[in-house]
Amino acid sequence: MRGVNPKPAAHVVLLTTRTDHRIAWLAALAITIHIMESALPSPLPGVKPGLANVVTIVVLCRYGWATAAWVNGLRVLAGSLLLGTFLSPTFVLSLSGAFCALLVLGPAAWVARWAPRWAPGPIGLSVLAAWAHMVGQFWVAYALFVPHEGLFHLLPILLTVSLVFGVASGAVADVVIKRLEAASV
Amino acid sequence: MTRGDYAVLGLCALALPALFVRYGLPGSSGTQARITVGNSIYAQVPLSRAQVYRVPGVLGISEIEVRAGQIRFTHSPCQGQQCVRSGWAKRGGEFIACVPNRVSVSVLGQGAGGDYYDSINF
Numbered sequence: 678m679r680g681v682n683p684k685p686a687a688h689v690v691l692l693t694t695r696t697d698h699r700i701a702w703l704a705a706l707a708i709t710i711h712i713m714e715s716a717l718p719s720p721l722p723g724v725k726p727g728l729a730n731v732v733t734i735v736v737l738c739r740y741g742w743a744t745a746a747w748v749n750g751l752r753v754l755a756g757s758l759l760l761g762t763f764l765s766p767t768f769v770l771s772l773s774g775a776f777c778a779l780l781v782l783g784p785a786a787w788v789a790r791w792a793p794r795w796a797p798g799p800i801g802l803s804v805l806a807a808w809a810h811m812v813g814q815f816w817v818a819y820a821l822f823v824p825h826e827g828l829f830h831l832l833p834i835l836l837t838v839s840l841v842f843g844v845a846s847g848a849v850a851d852v853v854i855k856r857l858e859a860a861s862v
Numbered sequence: 863m864t865r866g867d868y869a870v871l872g873l874c875a876l877a878l879p880a881l882f883v884r885y886g887l888p889g890s891s892g893t894q895a896r897i898t899v900g901n902s903i904y905a906q907v908p909l910s911r912a913q914v915y916r917v918p919g920v921l922g923i924s925e926i927e928v929r930a931g932q933i934r935f936t937h938s939p940c941q942g943q944q945c946v947r948s949g950w951a952k953r954g955g956e957f958i959a960c961v962p963n964r965v966s967v968s969v970l971g972q973g974a975g976g977d978y979y980d981s982i983n984f
Contacts, residue, residue, distance in 0.1 A: 788866065794865060795865055795866045795869060796864060796866045797864060797866030797867050797869070797870050798863065798864040798866065798867050800863060800867045800870075800871075801864065801866050801867035801868075801869070801870035801871070802870075804870050804871060804874060805870055808874065829885045830885050832881060832885050833878060833881040833882040833884075833885050836874075836877075836878060836881060837878060840874050840878070844871070847867075
């Protein structure tokens, strides 16, 4: 390549902030969990624990919605590239799930501002995210892939499962947040 | 657990029964079954009505019973009686065949969620 381009391009300096680095580290963590989880066998199609949700909730509680959105978006994108599902139906479902989860988490985190007494903690946020993820996926699956009413027969049972997993990963996120607070203060 | 957590969990707990009532259980049952003799469809029967069908095959009469959304072979003129021992079929996509008598039964699915797949990869 040296012969082709005698004048090397100007040295490009990417200015990165502390926040950028934080997002990158947290996204790396979320991607790792995402990929590890994809190797777990699933008892039912469409059912997985959503362990990366733990990272989303921890990030949301500690660093706010914008960072959580970045981390979650990067997880879906990079996770799909690494798993080879980029732009496949799996990716579309994953993306729409993450999008809806963030869409719901925004107002939920905002409630903490104007009604702190009613602000959901990690467990409530996790359940909200899990349900939004599932419902969002269902809409998109119905609209794009399986336009049949029969699909919705699966919804109640999958929402029951995601309620359980949502509470579980919320409890994990709660512990992680408390440890982080104890460690950083 | 904060008050908001309880609110979220409470709403979910209220929503779930409503969803179960609205959408039912997945693949709970097929609604119809198709009885085939040889290469032609003998009859398409509803699984909602209890009835015994006497289906003439190449060896003789196969008796097929429908009850409570399920279907099975009760009597068969064949030797092996595989069809009778197969028991009940109820989910969309399930299939029982009496090969010697050339009579088969397949439960028709309701499309996605009704058809019973062995596995789905995505």
